[in-house]
Amino acid sequence: MKQTIIENDGNDIFVTCPHCDNCEQHNIDAQRWHLQSFEVTAVIDTDNMPNESVDYSIALCHNCNNTIKIIWDYDNIQTEPITDVIFRQFKQGYDLIAIFPHVGEINHGVLTYMHVGQHSAADYDTLLRNTKLVRDATVYEDLRNELTDIGYRLNIIARQSPQKWLKSYQAF
Numbered sequence: 001m002k003q004t005i006i007e008n009d010g011n012d013i014f015v016t017c018p019h020c021d022n023c024e025q026h027n028i029d030a031q032r033w034h035l036q037s038f039e040v041t042a043v044i045d046t047d048n049m050p051n052e053s054v055d056y057s058i059a060l061c062h063n064c065n066n067t068i069k070i071i072w073d074y075d076n077i078q079t080e081p082i083t084d085v086i087f088r089q090f091k092q093g094y095d096l097i098a099i100f101p102h103v104g105e106i107n108h109g110v111l112t113y114m115h116v117g118q119h120s121a122a123d124y125d126t127l128l129r130n131t132k133l134v135r136d137a138t139v140y141e142d143l144r145n146e147l148t149d150i151g152y153r154l155n156i157i158a159r160q161s162p163q164k165w166l167k168s169y170q171a172f
């Protein structure tokens, strides 16, 4: 059984499925079985187990139907925030682009990343017209790995939330 260690940013914890892109954000004080996309089927209390110091749960990932072990290690502090990303592919040329739809940029734009050229600002609506959504993770795997190698922690989504974009643009 594959396992995942929760990540703690001080306010929320994050549970990421080791099999798929399913990641759930959860208030640090909320009950463990209140996870929506993971169904906790067993909670192992390690108080009386000398070789285990951290509690863990057995849970079913509703996204990929794999059973995983969740390690509730609240000391696993992550300071790098999680960034929403959309992977799309240009209709002409088929180049892949990572769009950060909630990172506001100059001229009402969003931040993007491509293998060649790397970061740049772009207009979201223009990108929507010129690209199509990539759902197959094997297609964007290399670009995703490139991003995680430079320090990104990614939450893969399919579309922009205008409210989230506006909030980031106002802070830009």
Ligand SMILES: [Zn+2]
Binding pocket: 017, 018, 019, 020, 021, 022, 061, 062, 063, 064, 065, 066
């Ligand atoms: Zn999963």
